[in-house]
Amino acid sequence: MTGNDLFYALVLQHIPNMGDATAKKLIRKFGSAENVLKEKKSALLKLDGIGEAKVRDLQNKEHFKAAEEELKFIEKNNVQTHYFLEGSYPEKLKHCLDSPIILFSRGNINLNKRKIISVVGTRQITAHGITFCEKFIEDLEILNPVIVSGFAYGVDICAHKAAIKNELQTVACLAHGFQTIYPKAHKKYINQMMENGGFYTDFWSTDKFDRNNFLKRNRIIAGLSEATVVIESAEKGGALVTADIASSYDREIFAVPGRPTDKFSSGCNNLIRRQNAHVLTSAADLVYILNWKADEDPKPVQKQLFVQLDSEEQKVYDYLNEQGKTELDALALNCNFPTFKTASLLLNMELKGAVRPLPGKIFEII
Structure with a gap:
């Protein structure tokens, strides 16, 4: 993608009431973002879902100025860009109607032909949740999957840390641009994340952290992977929203069951009770349902001289x-x-x- 192509795609992405699905529809219709922005008003108005307001926005020079500034930030900070029609764009995300036209990344992310799962849950993870999350990811090590999460407190950071400990690639999806990091307490993990994977976001550098961004961020978490795992969740929470989005993408959902009296098991128990998620009691459950097999180049395993079997x-x-x-x-x-x-x-x-x-x-x- 040339700098010129990126510039026009950024202009289109910056238009607030356009939406990713509509933007992609226009690009496919007219061949490129540049063609969309230079198309005659009369031709645009003939399309379903394109009214006067959207056409006026396409001609608003403020979006062009904003795109110029963002392009400078991208080039200065070596931000990697992934256009939805290019090969570097995550394959599974391509199949999501509302996926972004441009995704930004930093680090050493490689999703090519990889097993990918998203691990989500409450920010108030319990000791039981930590133990399960760590053991679950440790047991998946031999299959060399990519672990995706949201870099938040609780289950998210537990999953990222477990992946790093087991030398697995891990990807954090952010609810803000690359000029900031949330939560600040997790800045100490940035270098390890960059070495073992990295960060994705479709927010611009000027976009600060806002809780309203989580919903938009969660669609990236759900869209990147073939399955979403909910470790712990209260009756309501962002993890359940991510699971619902993943379900709308026709991806598999797994939930860790807990005691009926445990507050942070109620969300998982409800998913299972309503048959919206598979029961997850160990890594083997996920491996069986997804029919996972070892990579062609799996992580090396040292064979024990004397194997202890129960x-x-x-x-x-x-x-x-x-x-x-x-x-x-x-x-x-x-x-x-x-x-x-x-x-x-x-x-x-x-x-x-x-x-x-x-x-x-x-x-x-x-």
Whole structure:
């Protein structure tokens, strides 16, 4: 994308009552943002959803001045830009009607052919929530996923830190531009985030933090990934909004169940009760539902000389040792375990270096 193309796309993005869906519709119709801004008024007014107010905004020179300033900031600060028609634009986000025409990033983000999940939840995460979040991400390490969240207090920063600890790429979606950071207490994590992933936002450098921005930010969190995981949430909260957006994008939703009396489990329990989310009790649940397999270039795992298996894992191991390669459902049937439990056992055994998955949900001992 040339500087000239970026400039006109920025002009279009700056128009407040245009909306991303309408902007993308116009760009596809006329071929480029520049063509849209130079199109005759009569041609624009013939389109559905384009009235006098929008046409006047397209001709407002204030948007051109603002775009000039933003372009200077982008070039001076080496901000990476991702246009919705280009290859660098996140693939899963392309399929969201209201995704931004331009996404800004900083860091070393690489989403190409990667497994991506969003992890969200309450800002008032409990000790139980922290323990689950850390163990959940640790158990996914072998699959080398990208962990997406919102860099806020609570579940968000817990997920980012767990990803960094396990040397996984992690991406924070911000509700403001790159001239500021919220919350300020999380500035100390910026360098680690940049080394292990980075930041996305569709807000401009002049956009300060505002709680009203969270809804717009949440659509990026939901749109980047193939599944959204809610660790903990009260009956109402931003995490549930993100889950609802993800559902509207036809993505999978997972929720960690809790006791009925726990305040910050009520939102998750409601998602599960209404059948709006899969029950998530371990990483194995997500791996099974999403049918994830190891990357072509997975994170290296050091095989133990003597693998310690519990009695149930040993039963699965013995069957594989005797019968050889076996499909998951057949393994569950012959070992007399539910399929979801067998999937969990196999994941634990894979992490211990005892078995490995093959295409078609087939497993064999190492």
